[in-house]
Amino acid sequence: MDFNEQLVRYADVIIQCGLNLRAGQRLWIRVDVNLPEAPPESLRLVYTLIERAYAHGAANVHVQWRDQSSLLAQLLHAPALEHFPTWEIDGAMSYINQGDAYLSIRATNPDLLTAVPPERMRDYQVKIVGISRPVNEAISGSAINWLVVGMPVTGWARRVFPHLSDSDALAALWQAIFAVCRVNEPDPVAAWQTHVHGLMRRSAYLTAKQYSALHYRAPGTDLRIGLPGGHIWQGGSAQAQNGITFVPNLPTEEIFTLPHRLKVEGTVRASMPLITTDVIEGLQLTFKDGAVVEAHADRNQALVDNMLGMDEGARRLGEVALVANSSPIGQFGLFYDTLYDENAANHLALGRAYRLSLEGGQSLDEEAFKAEGGNTSLIHVDFMIGSDQMDVDGILFDGTTEPVMRGGEWAF
Amino acid sequence: MDFNEQLVRYADVIIQCGLNLRAGQRLWIRVDVNLPEAPPESLRLVYTLIERAYAHGAANVHVQWRDQSSLLAQLLHAPALEHFPTWEIDGAMSYINQGDAYLSIRATNPDLLTAVPPERMRDYQVKIVGISRPVNEAISGSAINWLVVGMPVTGWARRVFPHLSDSDALAALWQAIFAVCRVNEPDPVAAWQTHVHGLMRRSAYLTAKQYSALHYRAPGTDLRIGLPGGHIWQGGSAQAQNGITFVPNLPTEEIFTLPHRLKVEGTVRASMPLITTDVIEGLQLTFKDGAVVEAHADRNQALVDNMLGMDEGARRLGEVALVANSSPIGQFGLFYDTLYDENAANHLALGRAYRLSLEGGQSLDEEAFKAEGGNTSLIHVDFMIGSDQMDVDGILFDGTTEPVMRGGEWAF
Numbered sequence: 021m022d023f024n025e026q027l028v029r030y031a032d033v034i035i036q037c038g039l040n041l042r043a044g045q046r047l048w049i050r051v052d053v054n055l056p057e058a059p060p061e062s063l064r065l066v067y068t069l070i071e072r073a074y075a076h077g078a079a080n081v082h083v084q085w086r087d088q089s090s091l092l093a094q095l096l097h098a099p100a101l102e103h104f105p106t107w108e109i110d111g112a113m114s115y116i117n118q119g120d121a122y123l124s125i126r127a128t129n130p131d132l133l134t135a136v137p138p139e140r141m142r143d144y145q146v147k148i149v150g151i152s153r154p155v156n157e158a159i160s161g162s163a164i165n166w167l168v169v170g171m172p173v174t175g176w177a178r179r180v181f182p183h184l185s186d187s188d189a190l191a192a193l194w195q196a197i198f199a200v201c202r203v204n205e206p207d208p209v210a211a212w213q214t215h216v217h218g219l220m221r222r223s224a225y226l227t228a229k230q231y232s233a234l235h236y237r238a239p240g241t242d243l244r245i246g247l248p249g250g251h252i253w254q255g256g257s258a259q260a261q262n263g264i265t266f267v268p269n270l271p272t273e274e275i276f277t278l279p280h281r282l283k284v285e286g287t288v289r290a291s292m293p294l295i296t297t298d299v300i301e302g303l304q305l306t307f308k309d310g311a312v313v314e315a316h317a318d319r320n321q322a323l324v325d326n327m328l329g330m331d332e333g334a335r336r337l338g339e340v341a342l343v344a345n346s347s348p349i350g351q352f353g354l355f356y357d358t359l360y361d362e363n364a365a366n367h368l369a370l371g372r373a374y375r376l377s378l379e380g381g382q383s384l385d386e387e388a389f390k391a392e393g394g395n396t397s398l399i400h401v402d403f404m405i406g407s408d409q410m411d412v413d414g415i416l417f418d419g420t421t422e423p424v425m426r427g428g429e430w431a432f
Numbered sequence: 433m434d435f436n437e438q439l440v441r442y443a444d445v446i447i448q449c450g451l452n453l454r455a456g457q458r459l460w461i462r463v464d465v466n467l468p469e470a471p472p473e474s475l476r477l478v479y480t481l482i483e484r485a486y487a488h489g490a491a492n493v494h495v496q497w498r499d500q501s502s503l504l505a506q507l508l509h510a511p512a513l514e515h516f517p518t519w520e521i522d523g524a525m526s527y528i529n530q531g532d533a534y535l536s537i538r539a540t541n542p543d544l545l546t547a548v549p550p551e552r553m554r555d556y557q558v559k560i561v562g563i564s565r566p567v568n569e570a571i572s573g574s575a576i577n578w579l580v581v582g583m584p585v586t587g588w589a590r591r592v593f594p595h596l597s598d599s600d601a602l603a604a605l606w607q608a609i610f611a612v613c614r615v616n617e618p619d620p621v622a623a624w625q626t627h628v629h630g631l632m633r634r635s636a637y638l639t640a641k642q643y644s645a646l647h648y649r650a651p652g653t654d655l656r657i658g659l660p661g662g663h664i665w666q667g668g669s670a671q672a673q674n675g676i677t678f679v680p681n682l683p684t685e686e687i688f689t690l691p692h693r694l695k696v697e698g699t700v701r702a703s704m705p706l707i708t709t710d711v712i713e714g715l716q717l718t719f720k721d722g723a724v725v726e727a728h729a730d731r732n733q734a735l736v737d738n739m740l741g742m743d744e745g746a747r748r749l750g751e752v753a754l755v756a757n758s759s760p761i762g763q764f765g766l767f768y769d770t771l772y773d774e775n776a777a778n779h780l781a782l783g784r785a786y787r788l789s790l791e792g793g794q795s796l797d798e799e800a801f802k803a804e805g806g807n808t809s810l811i812h813v814d815f816m817i818g819s820d821q822m823d824v825d826g827i828l829f830d831g832t833t834e835p836v837m838r839g840g841e842w843a844f
Contacts, residue, residue, distance in 0.1 A: 046515055055497070056472040056479075063468050063501075070505040080515035083502040085467070089475075090495040093482040103458055103492035107526055111519030 021204060023194070027065060029203045031072040037212040038167040038270045039121045043077025045264075046120040048112075053127040054088040057173040059190065062127065065171050069123070082115075084108070088128050095136045101144050104151050112155045115164075119262040122159065122166040129175025130356050134298050141297050142326050149398040160374055161382060162258050165266035168359055170197055179356045200271045200348045200360065216267060219256035222342075223275045225432060226253040226424075231414035234340065234424065236288065236366075238410035240304065245340055245368075246283025248393030250379035253277045258376065273349060273363040276341035278377035280393035282310040284337055291365055292404035295356050296323055303403060311335045312370075327370065333397030339369035339377075345408045345428030358402050366406030366425070371399035433616060435606070439477060441615045443484040449624040450579040450682045451533045455489025458532040460524075465539040466500040469586040471602065474539065477583050481535070494527075496520070500540050507548045513556050516563050524567045527576075531674040534571065534578040541587025542768050546710045553709050554738050561810040572786055573794060574670050577678035582609055582771055591768045612683045612760045612772065628679060631668035634754075635687045637844060638665040638836075643826035646752065646836065648700065648778075650822040652716065657752055657780075658695025660805030662791035665689045670788065685761060685775040688753035690789035692805035694722040696749055703777055704816035707768050708735055715815060723747045724782075739782065745809025751781035751789075757820045757840025770814050778818030778837070783811035 021029075035041050051066060070081045095101070115122065133141065149156070159166050177189035184192060198204060205211035230251070236243040255275030257267050290303035302318025312335040317324045328335050343350070343365055350364040373394045375381035381389060386396055412425040423431035433441075447453050463478060482493045507513070527534065545553065561568070571578050589601035596604060610616060617623035642663070648655045667687030669679050702715035714730025724747040729736045740747050753774065755762065761776040785806045787793035793801060798808055824837040835843035 055467070055470075056475050058467075060468040067468075067501055067505055070502065071509060074505075074509035074511075078510075079512075080510050081502075081506060082515065082517055083499065084517075085497040085499055085502075087495065087497055089479055090482065090493075090497075093479055093486075094493065097483060097486035098490075098492050099486075100491075103494065105494055105496075105523060107519060107523030110522060111517060114519055 023061070026194075026198050026203050027068050028072065029208050030198060030201060031065070031068045033201060033203060033208050033212055034069060034123065034167065034169055034270060035072050035076050036209050037216070038169065038267045039123060039165050040264055040266045041073060041076055041078060041121050041165070042264060044079050046080045046082070046115070046118065047073050047078050047123060048115040048120050049081060049083045049123045049125060050086065051083060051125045051127060051171075052086050052088065053125070053171070054129045054132055054173050054175060055085075056089055057129055057175050058127055059174070062172055062190070066125065084111070088132055092132055092136070095133065095140060095144055101140070101147060104148065106151060109151060109155055113158070116155070116158045119164055122164055124166070124168045125171050126168065126357065126359060127171035127173045127176070129173055130179055130295055131175055136297065138297070138322060138326055142330075146330065146398065160372075162260045162268075162376060164262050165260045165264040167266065167268055167270060169270050170357060170359055172197065176356065180354070196352055196355070200352060202271075212267070216256035219272070219275055222430065222432075223253040223255045226275065226277075226414070227251070229414060229416070229422075232417050233283070233415040235413040235415060235421065236405065236410065238289075238291075238405070238407055240289030241287065241405060241410070243284070243286040243288045243307070245337065246280040246393075247277065247340075248280045248378060250392070251277045252377050252379060254377065269359060269363075271349060271360065271363055273347040274341040274343045274367070276339055276377070278373035278394055279337045279340045280310065281333070281336045281373070281390065281395040282393065284310045288368065288405050290403045290405060291407045292354060292361060294401070294403045295358065295361070296327065296401065298323060300324055310337070327399065327401060330399050331397050333395045334371055334399050336370070336395045336397070337368050338371045338373035338395040338397065338400055339402070341367050341369075341402075342412070342425065343367070343406060344430055345406055345410075361404060362402045364406075365404045366410060366412070366428075367402050367404045369400050369402045371395065371397035371401055435473070438606075438610050438615050439480050440484065441620050442610060442613060443477070443480045445613060445615060445620050445624060446481060446535065446579065446581055446682060447484050447488050448621050449628070450581065450679045451535060451577050452676055452678045453485060453488055453490060453533050453577070454676060456491050458492045458494070458527070458530065459485050459490045459535060460527040460532050461493060461495045461535045461537060462498065463495060463537045463539060463583075464498050464500065465537070465583070466541045466544055466585050466587060467497075468501055469541055470539060471586070474584055474602070478537065496523070500544055504544055504548070507545065507552060507556055513552070513559060516560065518563055521563060521567055525570070528567070528570045531576055534576055536578070536580045537583050538580065538769065538771060539583035539585045539588070541585055542591055542707055543587055548709065550709070550734055550738055554742070558742065558810065572784075574672040574680075574788060576674050577672045577676040579678065579680055579682060580771055581682050582769060584609065588768065592766070608764055608767070612764060614683075624679070628668035631684070631687055634842065634844075635665040635667045638687065638689075638826070639663070641826060641828070641834075644829045645695070645827040647825040647827060647833065648817070648822065650701070650703075650817070650819055652701030653699065653817060653822070655696070655698040655700045655719070657749065658692040658805075659689065659752075660692045660790060662804070663689045664789050664791060666789065681771060681775075683761060683772065683775055685759040686753040686755045686779070688751050688789070690785040690806055691749045691752045692722065693745075693748045693785070693802065693807040694805065696722045700780065700817050702815045702817060703819045704766060704773060706813070706815045707770065707773070708739065708813065710735055712736055722749070739811065739813060742811050743809050745807050746783055746811050748782070748807045748809070749780055750783045750785035750807040750809065750812055751814070753779050753781075753814075754824065754837065755779070755818060756842055757818055757822075773816060774814045776818075777816045778822060778824070778840075779814050779816045781812050781814045783807065783809035783813055
C-alpha cells in the first residue's frame, strides 16, 4: 500500500475510531513537535488530518504548534523559569468549554531534553504541571472527546532504529506505527471497532467481579495491589461529558482501573526501561501501606528519586493496567514513547489516579477521592511490569483467588 | 563569511539595532511560516535569535509558531470562516500590556494562498483584521518596541530566483537578505547606526519644512498629495511608549508621513508589481478629493477592486514614503515581499494612516483624527511608485516649490 493511502487511513482511524468527531463539531489539534526534525512527509499527517476532519463534517480545525527546540532553548538559557504562556491555557480551556474535540499529536525527540540539568527540568515540570492543571483535569476527566497519537520525527526514529539511516529509520517508524494502529488491515475502521469491543467486554467482566485485590507474580515481582470498592475497569472507548464515545489513545491495548492508594504491598520489577527525560533501566520498587519505601534503578537512579519526591502522591500508585503480552506492540518491541510502550505489557503508574476509574469519582472533592482510595499527584508516570512469565490472580472479597492472566495472556 | 557567522550577525542586528532589546526585558517572537517549506537551516535563525536574546539579557523568550499551510487548509475547507483563535489575541495583548518586546518573523510562501477564491480571502481578511485590531493598533501605535524581519522558505526563494534549484534559491535569498541588512559590513551594528542616523536627519529636515503638499512627476504619474498641518516625517528609529527607541523594520530605507485623506489629486502609476494574495501588475490609480475614482490593473484587476471595496478608507491614502532609488534593495530588484520591496522605491499606501505621523495623533479619537486629515481603514497596502525617472517637489504654504528628489535621488 502506498504511503499516501496509509496516511489517509491513519487519519480516518484517528478521526472516526479515536476522536469519533461529530459533524458540526470543532477540532483543536495541538502538535508537540521538534520542528527541525520534522520532514515535510511527517508534517503531511497534520494536513491530511485537517482535510479528513473537514471531509467528516468538522465545523473548524485549528492547529496549535508547540516546538520542542524552542522549549529546549528556554530551559537551557532563560535566567529563571518564571514566564509561561498562561494564555495558551486560557485558549485550551475555551476549546474545552465549547465542547470541541481535542487531538494531541506527539512528534518529539525523546533525547532532546536530556541536555537540561535534572533540577532545572524538575523546576520546569512542577511549574508547567501546576499551570496546566485545569486543562489536564478537564481532559483526564473527559470533559470532551480527546485523543493522543504519534507522528515520527528524525530523533525519535533514530532512537527506535539506531542501525538505519535517518530516512530509512523514519520510513520504518511510520510503518511500525501504521502496523500497530491496524492501518494495513483490509478495513482499519472495522478492525478497530472489533478490537475496542473486545477490550470493553473484558473491562465489563472485571468491573463486575469487583476483586478486592490483584496478586502479581513474575521473576523479581511479588506484589499485591488492593482495589477500592466501586472501582471501574475501562479500556478501548470512554464516554465524554459532551456525550461522545471516543478512544483516548491510538494505539490502545490496555484495560485499566485505579488501585487503593494505601493498599499496595510487596516488590515489583519493571520489565522494560522507563523513558522520562532519560532512560531509567532496571527499576525496582518496594511498597508498604501503598507507598514506595525502597526504590532502585540500575541507571538514572537520580531521576527516580526526583520523580518520587515530586509530592506525597508521587510515591503511590494511581493506575493498574492489564495488556496481553501478545499485543502487536509487545511483539514489536520498544517505541521509546509511553503512548506505545504502555500498550506493550502490563503496567502500573505512579501518581495521579483517574476519577473516571471510580464510581461517582467525578463528583468527589480531592479529600473525599483520597478517602475512597484514589491517589492525587502532579505526576502520572507509567512503567511496564508485564512479560510472558507473569501470572496475575484476582482475589475476591471472601479470599478466593481466580486466574486473570497466565504467562502474560488473558485467562478469561 | 560562513553562514553561521552571518546568522549570528543578522540575529545581533535584529536584537541590538532593530528591537534594541533591554536587559531584563521579555521577548515574544511570532513566526509566520509555511512549515513544510522551512528547512532546518532556516529554522536555525529562530534558535540563534533565542540564544542571542538571552546573551543580551532577555528575561524570557517565547516563540509562537503560526503555520501558513494550516491556515490554507482552513481557508480552503472550513464550511464557514467563523472560528478564530481569539485567545491568541488575548495572549498578544498580555505581552503588550507587560511591555515585552515583539519580533515578527515572516517566512511565508507568497504563492501559497493564491489557491483561495478571492471572495473567501476577502471574508477572511475582514474578519481577521477586525479580530486583530487591538493588537495592530497597539503595535502601530508603538506601545512596545517591535520589529518585522524575514526568513527564507522554499516557495519564497523560488519566486525570487525562479531559475535556480530550490537549495540554491534558498541560499541566494539568504545572501540577498544578509546583503540588504548590511550583515556583511565590517561592523553591521555600527553600519546600521550610521544609516538610521541619516534617515532621521532627513525626517527632521522635512518635518521642519512642513510642506503643504508634495508634487510627484514621472512617466504615467502626475500627482499632488496634500499633507496635513502637524504632519511628522519618521524613518529609521521610533520611540515606543515603553521608553525604548527601536527600528520597526529591517531592512529600512524609507522616511514616511501621512497624507491628507481629502487632498490627493491626479494620477499615479505603480512602478513595481504589488503582491497581495496574487501579483497585481500595471496598477494605475486616479484620485479626486483624496479618493480613488479610477483604478486599472493589467493583471488581477479583481483583487484591486476587492481591496478598494474593503471599506470607505480603503480608497484613500494613509502613507506617503520616500526612498532613494539607489538603496541596496532598489539595486537588488524584487523580493516579492512588502517588507523589502517597500524599501526599494518611493511608495504610497492605501488605507490606514499611522497616528504617530501626526502631532498629537495618539490622543485623538477616530473622528478627530479624520477631521485632521488622517485616514482610517481595516487595510494598509503599500504600492511602489518610485523610479530613477521620478521628481518630487515640496510645496511650501506660500506656494513656493523646492526640490525634494530628482531622478529618484535625494535633492537635499
